[in-house]
Amino acid sequence: MNLPDMGGCSSSEPFALRVLGDSMAPEFEHGVIIIVDPSATAENGSYVVARMEDDEYLFRQLQIEDGTYYLAALQEDQRRLEITGPEAIIGVVVQRAGRRRSQHKHYA
Numbered sequence: 704m705n706l707p708d709m710g711g712c713s714s715s716e717p718f719a720l721r722v723l724g725d726s727m728a729p730e731f732e733h734g735v736i737i738i739v740d741p742s743a744t745a746e747n748g749s750y751v752v753a754r755m756e757d758d759e760y761l762f763r764q765l766q767i768e769d770g771t772y773y774l775a776a777l778q779e780d781q782r783r784l785e786i787t788g789p790e791a792i793i794g795v796v797v798q799r800a801g802r803r804r805s806q807h808k809h810y811a
Contacts, residue, residue, distance in 0.1 A: 715742045717797065720752065720762070726776040727762060736800040737762070743795035750796035750810060753786055760793065 717740045722731045731737065731750075745751050747767040753774055755761055763774035766783070772791070775783045786792075799808045 717741070718794075719800075722762065726778050726781050727764075728777065730777055731762075731799060737796045738798035738800065739794035740797045741794040743797055745789060745792045745795050752793045752796070753791045754793055755784070755786070755791070762796070765792070 717738050719736050719738055722733060722735050722737060725733050727750075737750075739752050743749075745765055747765060749765045750762070751765045751774070752760055752762050753765075761774055761784070763776055763784070766773040766775050772786045772788050773783045774786055775781075795810075797810055799810070801807055
């Protein structure tokens with residue numbers, strides 16, 4: 704995942720991303736738009752976008768166990784990845800947008 708060029712936007716302003724792939728299905732199907740808030744507080748169970756060590760970005764569910772931070776896909780065939788900590792988190796997903804109003808959902 705490549706983050707959009709923020710141009711003149713503040714790094715603390717929410718931004719939208721399109722979900723690619725099915726690793727976060729069924730909650731986030733391929734093609735759905737998510738709204739990410741960089742100023743929101745990430746907690747255990749939050750859906751987050753995080754920067755990985757190879758400068759790639761990943762959308763996953765945050766799991767915190769004994770002070771260690773992990774990113775987990777909703778699909779069980781995906782492995783859980785450890786991240787350095789809260790500093791790797793770019794933002795928290797606060798909304799899912801869909802084509803129909805019934806597909807819209809707020810988080811956090």
